[in-house]
Amino acid sequence: MTTTDAPPMLLEDTPLGKGAGGLYRRQNALTGLVGGVFLGFIGWVVSHRLLQGSNWGSDMVVTVTMVGWVLGFNIGMGTFNAPIRWMLGHDQSYEDELYAAGVTQGKSRYWKFCTDHKVVGTQYLILVMVLFGVGGTLAMMMRTQLITPHSSFLSANSYNAIVSIHGMVMIIATIIMVTGPFTNFIMPIMIGAKDMAFPRLNAMSFWVVVSAVPPLLATFFLGGVDAGWTTYAPLSVQAPAAMDAFSMTMIVFVISVTISGINTIVTILTMRAKGMTLGRMPIFTWASMVGAALSVYAMPALLITFTAMITDRVTGTSFFVAAQGGTGWLWENAFWIFGHPEVYIILIPPVGAMLEVASTFARKPLFGYKVTIAAFTAVAGLSVMVWAHHMFTTGWAPDLAGPFMVTTELISIPTGIIFLCIIGTIWRGSIWTRLPMFFVYLFLWDFIIGGVTGIYLSDVPADNFFHGDMFVTAHFHYTLLGGAMIAAVAGLCYWFPKISGKMLNERIGKTAFWIIAIAIQITYFGQFWEGFQGMPRRVAFYDPIFLHANQMTTVGAYFLMLGFLVLLYCLIDGWRHGKPAPANPWHAKSLEWKVPTPVPLVNFLVDPVVTTDPYGYGEPEPDNLSTDFPDPDRELVPTLSSDRPVTGGEVL
Amino acid sequence: MTVTTTDHGEPQKDPQDDGRSIEAVAGHHESREQRHFKERIAVWLFIGGDLVFLLMELFYWFYLRALNTNGMWRGAECSKANPCTDGLGNAITGEITKANPAYTLTIAGLTVLAAFLIWRVEIVARAQAKRGVISGSAALALLVLLGAVVVQCIQFGKLPFTTIDGSYASSFLYFMGSTLGHLLLLTFLTFALWNRGRLGKYDGGHWYQVRLSRIFAVWIAISTCVLALVMVVFA
Numbered sequence: 001m002t003t004t005d006a007p008p009m010l011l012e013d014t015p016l017g018k019g020a021g022g023l024y025r026r027q028n029a030l031t032g033l034v035g036g037v038f039l040g041f042i043g044w045v046v047s048h049r050l051l052q053g054s055n056w057g058s059d060m061v062v063t064v065t066m067v068g069w070v071l072g073f074n075i076g077m078g079t080f081n082a083p084i085r086w087m088l089g090h091d092q093s094y095e096d097e098l099y100a101a102g103v104t105q106g107k108s109r110y111w112k113f114c115t116d117h118k119v120v121g122t123q124y125l126i127l128v129m130v131l132f133g134v135g136g137t138l139a140m141m142m143r144t145q146l147i148t149p150h151s152s153f154l155s156a157n158s159y160n161a162i163v164s165i166h167g168m169v170m171i172i173a174t175i176i177m178v179t180g181p182f183t184n185f186i187m188p189i190m191i192g193a194k195d196m197a198f199p200r201l202n203a204m205s206f207w208v209v210v211s212a213v214p215p216l217l218a219t220f221f222l223g224g225v226d227a228g229w230t231t232y233a234p235l236s237v238q239a240p241a242a243m244d245a246f247s248m249t250m251i252v253f254v255i256s257v258t259i260s261g262i263n264t265i266v267t268i269l270t271m272r273a274k275g276m277t278l279g280r281m282p283i284f285t286w287a288s289m290v291g292a293a294l295s296v297y298a299m300p301a302l303l304i305t306f307t308a309m310i311t312d313r314v315t316g317t318s319f320f321v322a323a324q325g326g327t328g329w330l331w332e333n334a335f336w337i338f339g340h341p342e343v344y345i346i347l348i349p350p351v352g353a354m355l356e357v358a359s360t361f362a363r364k365p366l367f368g369y370k371v372t373i374a375a376f377t378a379v380a381g382l383s384v385m386v387w388a389h390h391m392f393t394t395g396w397a398p399d400l401a402g403p404f405m406v407t408t409e410l411i412s413i414p415t416g417i418i419f420l421c422i423i424g425t426i427w428r429g430s431i432w433t434r435l436p437m438f439f440v441y442l443f444l445w446d447f448i449i450g451g452v453t454g455i456y457l458s459d460v461p462a463d464n465f466f467h468g469d470m471f472v473t474a475h476f477h478y479t480l481l482g483g484a485m486i487a488a489v490a491g492l493c494y495w496f497p498k499i500s501g502k503m504l505n506e507r508i509g510k511t512a513f514w515i516i517a518i519a520i521q522i523t524y525f526g527q528f529w530e531g532f533q534g535m536p537r538r539v540a541f542y543d544p545i546f547l548h549a550n551q552m553t554t555v556g557a558y559f560l561m562l563g564f565l566v567l568l569y570c571l572i573d574g575w576r577h578g579k580p581a582p583a584n585p586w587h588a589k590s591l592e593w594k595v596p597t598p599v600p601l602v603n604f605l606v607d608p609v610v611t612t613d614p615y616g617y618g619e620p621e622p623d624n625l626s627t628d629f630p631d632p633d634r635e636l637v638p639t640l641s642s643d644r645p646v647t648g649g650e651v652l
Numbered sequence: 653m654t655v656t657t658t659d660h661g662e663p664q665k666d667p668q669d670d671g672r673s674i675e676a677v678a679g680h681h682e683s684r685e686q687r688h689f690k691e692r693i694a695v696w697l698f699i700g701g702d703l704v705f706l707l708m709e710l711f712y713w714f715y716l717r718a719l720n721t722n723g724m725w726r727g728a729e730c731s732k733a734n735p736c737t738d739g740l741g742n743a744i745t746g747e748i749t750k751a752n753p754a755y756t757l758t759i760a761g762l763t764v765l766a767a768f769l770i771w772r773v774e775i776v777a778r779a780q781a782k783r784g785v786i787s788g789s790a791a792l793a794l795l796v797l798l799g800a801v802v803v804q805c806i807q808f809g810k811l812p813f814t815t816i817d818g819s820y821a822s823s824f825l826y827f828m829g830s831t832l833g834h835l836l837l838l839t840f841l842t843f844a845l846w847n848r849g850r851l852g853k854y855d856g857g858h859w860y861q862v863r864l865s866r867i868f869a870v871w872i873a874i875s876t877c878v879l880a881l882v883m884v885v886f887a
Contacts, residue, residue, distance in 0.1 A: 325724025
């Protein structure tokens, strides 16, 4: 081992000239807001004056206003600076790029168009938490309405609007809950890269999705979207102007996710460290790549669906209106061609994150590494062939119900294999039961329930019985909340020390865990009960025979919210007052734990060369390895040679 | 995971590539070829996504055409005795006239021509031709593309139907809008090629951005031809 006397100067300490950054210096979230409001207002006035006479809230006016908002916000943020400068031939200088990466900006970079992948990952984390807060609040309002059969807490229309926006906010949040924070922050370090392949596109994907949020929330002030989260036509064609804002949200979201997906795939394919072959990539990286590939090829279906919806509503075209030659079946097909792969876009990355947790805390190599990768790929491939199982009861192509039932049941095979690989990884491991591991156990419990009930629903006869009732709601909440979201929480607790530089208070975290774990069962078993009794979904009022099941669900939901609030407190407390985290508190093997905490701007001060896979827990360790893991309540100090951060000019 | 390290010293800029570093933060060890490779994969992935979009467009067209709900694909069954309804609730008493294929085919032809011209820009840039030749070829491609956009706008004004005249009209107009969107994107790229060529950015073998534009232009030409074929043959 050799070391240099003085480590090289960190890039983030580079002094920049006064002009570095150009326009970026003057742009931030505030200028974005001003730009969005300004262009949105211009769009509102112009479209009203030129196109619609006195109707300020027409479809055309709302659509043009929303387009103005999105463009104005992104112009104000600086999203288009680099492409415009490139077109004009005024390329950004190296100093401009350093400024854009956040050099010399301190914490203000979190409010700016920052190209550092770690900043973008943190920004995504905050956004996801805000979205979950909004979606969770809406869920509480729904459950409060349903605590009695004829509650007057919400009107029927308000209830329908809240159901729709709750659904879509949660879908958006869950799609980006892992690919946003962890694929951005962690994945590049995991593969030994210094950033994402396209840092500007990375920042663009974040700020574009931010610009989609206000139109979504504006729907409440535009009459509400009362057509459910799937917004089936023709109901959605007839919905108030809120549907235009909703459609704009989805279009902008598609653009963001597609950009992000392409960036992820290119990063993984082209920026891996020397020696990191595809067969040595951490499983989370594989999961990110499969999820990204699925999103790049599923999102265009959603794009055409919502653009056609806007043209139907704004210009009077006839894609979905049967009276004029369209058909609602077209909407259903196109929506679910996106909609079922979307489930796996949500699910695969968190499962990958959770597998990292399982291997680390079981101190065992990942069980069935190659099989898991094959299963991810099989799930992704099959997911594009199952969409019509959402349409068994619509009357569309009854002859295809059988084949779609078979493909849907087939997908349970690779899903089951992934499940077995998680269990195989934990099986007979030397389990170190820290907070992230608790959530792995909870995932296993919840996902088996969500998965098995999904097999019931894939059967045409059972689906005909359960379709449209609360059984379906319970199934997908077990899958998406109990499964995907809990796996994401496991990943969050696991990587929190690397992201924040602080340790979580495990006592508070475990309190949150137990409340969440129990509340999930109360809430969604309540919904299964409602479903078995035959209670339909999306109703604001119900027959008193469903009262007890609904009360159970509502009480469970309040506790669930409480559990997540405690978890949020745990995160905030950890971030502000947590003990400083060592570089590798979990003694994990993958590359992100080999860099210092906080992670330097370029991640690796020296280029790593990978020589083994990331799960060598069974391999002999150096002589000075201590096998007793530190007590979580005392200060953690890295003591192992393999845990020590890699620093400049050093050869291990 | 066992790692070893290699010391590459201070972060460096590519001395031959002043100000064009895309690896914003690192700014370190990537050659132009490596960056070209990354960007080429990104372009192909984008084209893959766009291909799905194209396939979905075709699905819309053929599905609505095959279903012909209420006889309103083109309203062949509509008559005074049995009128159909347009998007405003007015009666349609006859078949909707097909769009003039001349415009559609002209736009497709111009797009193909533009793609060939952009290809020529790549060839001359790779041959390290003078900047006037590079920017001249790009200017020609830009003019052709602008011509295609103008023809598209004229076609909008000359259509024998409007958005409310059934699903054929809807699908036709959607295809036109999609083609126009793609043409505008390509026009942006071609304008940049011309301007950057004029400023000497592609001198001395810096041709990789031109190549990416060419790949995208060829894809646009193919997708425009496919849409045009469907609009003309399967009306």
